[in-house]
Amino acid sequence: MTYAPRAKHESTVSRQSTRMPDHNFRYWIIAPSVFLLLLIGLFPLIYSLVVSFQQITMTDYDTSFAGLDNYLHLFEDARLWQSIAHTLVITVIALPLELLFGLAMAHLFLEKMPGRQIFISLIVLPTVISPVVAGATWRLLFDQRYGPINQVISWLAGHEVVLLWNITPHLVYPAILICEIWQWTPFMFLILLAALSNVDKSLTEAAELDGAGFWRIFFKIVLPAIWPVMAIAILIRGVDLFKIFDVIWALTSGGPGTMTETVSIYTYVQGFQQFETSYTAAIAFLIVGLMSMVVIWAIRRMGLAK
Amino acid sequence: MSDVKISGLHKTFGQVHVLKGIDLEIPAGEFTVLVGPSGCGKSTLLRTIAGLEEVEQGNILIAGVNVNTLRPRDRNIAMVFQNYALYPYLNVFENIAFGLRARKMPDSEVRSRVHFAAEMLGITGLLDRLPRELSGGQRQRVAIGRAIVRKAQLFLFDEPLSNLDAQLRDEMRGEIKRLHQDLGITMIYVTHDQIEAMTLADKIVLMRGGVIEQMGAPLTIYERPANRFVAGFLGSPKMNFILGDVINRGSSHAMLLTDGETIPLPQRSGGWGQSIVLGIRPQHLERSEPITSVNEVRLKRTIEIVQPTGSRTYITINIGGAQCIAETESMEIGRPGELIELSFDLSHAVFFDPISGAALV
């Protein structure tokens, strides 16, 4: 029998002469993850984009091409811009306060003291609670009549004080901020405490011997040392604050009126209560687009992926 | 027992060309040492033989079979790593048995093989321990045991002794040599340590910059280095290199050093060129005795540094602008600043081209 398996064999070998049989293993093992990540990472972007060019509402499943109408409407939508403003207000107030309080607390617990670990373990508990439960808890605490907060204020004032925390316009923001700061200062505290403990003691001690004061040592030595970790904590918290939803949902539901409506709450209302499907898609696309740019820039800047 | 044939092997990592056309034949049962400075490609070559790096160009044949596309586990090789690569969550027995379990070997066979290897290495008492409870030397024995039980056709060692202290290293070196004599398996051993290379190898393969500079039996390379790099790499302290101009003295040639000294040159068919580098090993630069050979060169120099090591003493002197070391057995050689008379036999000298570095024979 004459056949030419040899030639055939050689051609297959020469074609893949540099590859071992399990070369594709690397792709097999990322396939399931990539598939699932596309569901939340790519599909929403594309689908939002498509729907945002249509005119779908609750009453009217109108898939005809709407051009940029929905996007133009974004600019005229005062409520959207207000919700962005609300979100930014909460972010720019809460983030520095959490950072400062966290840093101060980290300094307080940096030195050894008996029972330190117990204090730390208890103080970090708020961070692991579900944000919606945290909001509910503070709603109970802020209750005008049966909540303990008004009671304490009454004691301090010496007469009965009734503050309507989640209704009175000038009190809703303090209420939300107190809850946010309560829940997330321990997060900053824990991370900064770990970062501070990792600062090389010989550096600070040498500076102390040279006569540098606390603040000088902090800004010249400690801060640069903890900055990489601090930057990541700020990124995580900043992004979280921009997404804020659960706490406000439980505490004020965006009220009174639309006073505490954040971007997430407003998007929810448009999409799931007023069923402005196409318009909500435009908002979603805008948010994801903007956030992607900011987040990817920050991640690259910090070299997180290296 | 298998032979290994490597031809035209190339490897690049990104922009870096790590192996630039390696051709190498390793006869069955031989102990081959790949040696060279760090970054010379010796480890990459070993890892490519193991199948841990893919072949880009060229061929690797083990026992006549092209293994280019075979996975490491299909090549029937055993490998000992620098950091021992012991699994911290398995005890010594299971560490040694790991490869056998992967091949689904029956339990009784696993048991007998592990005990055989443990006895051979004197670690029978440690089989129940975890790696973290072992000393460095014991861990290295376990790592070797794991290779032995495999009964592989080829043993690869990747700098196995570089994490051990000097004394243990000497001990384990002897152990590995004995292992090779007992098992007779083909072994390829990577090291940057020229003493390990000299003591262990049947054949040394000296690499630099992704190419093989020279290969051969240790003493052959030591005495007849192909170039200045090889000459300088093997031997400790390093060979002394002295640069000089070639001058014509009638029918013969001589070398003129910068300090005015002249050294006669042997006859050479091709002539000597403009200038030349003379290489002489420290142990061949001896304190002068009454003349014994016609080829002897005598030099009188000032002692600069004296470094006694106990058995031998290193003396630093200046010859023709080069710091040279002479190695003597005697203790009483004088102090720095004093004069000393040294001599060497020209037959021990090696000459190199100052530009290409190639040895001139």
Next chain:
Amino acid sequence: MALNRRLNLFGRYILACCLLVFFVFPIYWLFIISFKTPDEIFHFPPVWYPKNIQFANFSVLFKDGDAISVLNSLILAGTSTVIAMVFGTMCAYSLVRFKTGGENFAVWVISQRLMPPIAIIFPIFLLYVYLGWVDTYGGLIILYTAFNLPYVIWMMRGYIEDIPLELEESALVDGCSRWRVLWKVVFPMARTGLFATAVFTFVFAWNEFIFALVLTRTEVVTYTVQVTHYFGGQSNFWAKIAAMSALGTVPVFITVSLLQRFLVRGISMGAVKG
């Protein structure tokens, strides 16, 4: 000097205790309400501690069937955690060992963790309506798995990087397939990291609210959504809010306190290696 230091320590204790009160009192209040009788809850001035501990508020939850939401949370968080751990660890291994996808892929993966859920959930909701996946275990498990994957990949990447390459290479030479290396070397070597990451992944899924709010109706309502069901326009079901919150929070407290030493690395996404 010694006196000064003692005063200093005393001052630090005072401060620490004030902080403790601020951070722990709200949790105390939540739990204490769940043990109070209606009279004590709706009493003015507030009752600072209940006269008797009673569990009626909890038994109501079980009697009414509301407690099933805790079971739902357990099923959703548990299943999605297991799947995310398996897939995520495999993916992380590929990222570390083969640099699959390079830096761009890694950046993309981690950026998914930071996307606003509301913008993701809206198109997903439309898709799920179309597929009939709203209010199903499967739909939510897939979403939770996907949403937790970036975290798992990110954390496991750090833990896998700590595994010496030699261990894997030695196993490959010794006769293991790539899969066996993953199973017999990588998983055991990363087991503490796997465990810690799994717990945090579980807690994130357990505490999740917005996806569950949008995608559940009656069948797979989670405890976080159930809590918000008790908010009324005029009157709130205080006892139920507190009891349900306590039911959902106790397991988190227990698991996290068992994992104290992984806490920093877990919440900082690996920025601090504890």
